[in-house]
Amino acid sequence: MDWVSLFSASEKQLQLELERARAAVEHRGLKGTVNENTLSEWLAQHMPGHLDVCTGEVIDSDGNRSKQSDVILFDKEKTPRVFSSRDISIIPIETVYGIFEVKTYLNKNELDNSFQNMKSFKNLSKKSYKQKSGKRFKQYNLMSDFWPPQFYIFAYEGDTLEGLSEYLNSIQDNEHIAKRIDGIIILNRGLIMHRGADGVRPIPMPGDKMCNIKTENKLLTFYTLMMEMFAEATTDPINIINYTSNNGSIGDITDVGEKIRS
DSSP, rough: OOOHHHHHHHHHHHHHHHHHHHOOOOEEEEEEHHHHHHHHHHHHHHHTTEEEEEEEEEOOTOOOBBSOOOEEEEEETTTTOOOEETTEEEEGGGGOOOOOOOEEEEEEHHHHHHHHHHHHHHHOOOOOBBBOOOOOOEEEEEEEEEEEOEEEEEEEEEEHHHHHHHHHHHHHHSSOGGOOEEEEEETTTEEEEEEETTEEEOOTTTTTTOOOOOOOOHHHHHHHHHHHTTTTOOOOOBBBHHHHHHHTTTTOOOOOOHHHOO
């Protein structure tokens, strides 16, 4: 199969949808929604079958929530839809693998906004699991019992890679590597990803810096990096009791799990 031609066609189709939205829609917010839907449809077609995408918010069992997220990548088989209406869903953090924030045009101001959105997402607590499989993950040079969530930016157009990567390094270098924007693709520019001693990787390690990747095969490169990572994504079943009991809505049911199993 000719992968380069296949993804080149997909890239052109995404750019064409951007131009169609510009020609047909005047309201900025509606244009953004069209672009988000276009990326969601593309990701849904190209991700492994156990994964799905939606727009909405991510919550944790402590009552915290992310800002509105353009494209949430989650486990289709193990996610309870806490709330779903048309294209908007509320998803528990335990079964979320990552977020793609969609930008029509990425500049420093938009990068600042994305950085704040990333922090609201990555600060959520993943802890409410029904049972433990015993599988552990090593991401960000840390061992974890759950899949640490990732945050990526997908932009159709943007400022220069050099200016954006320099600015991104300046605002997040003091953050732990697990609390950073993991990567960026700009369809008319290239990619900004972490690079270490052994090359480019989708999840940073200590000492990595964001670097610019200028290539004709932008979408294929980005997809390859995503698949290297998300193809291995898995999660234990969520313990929804922690969500429903913490706010007092169904009383004290700390032993409900045991009662159900017995």
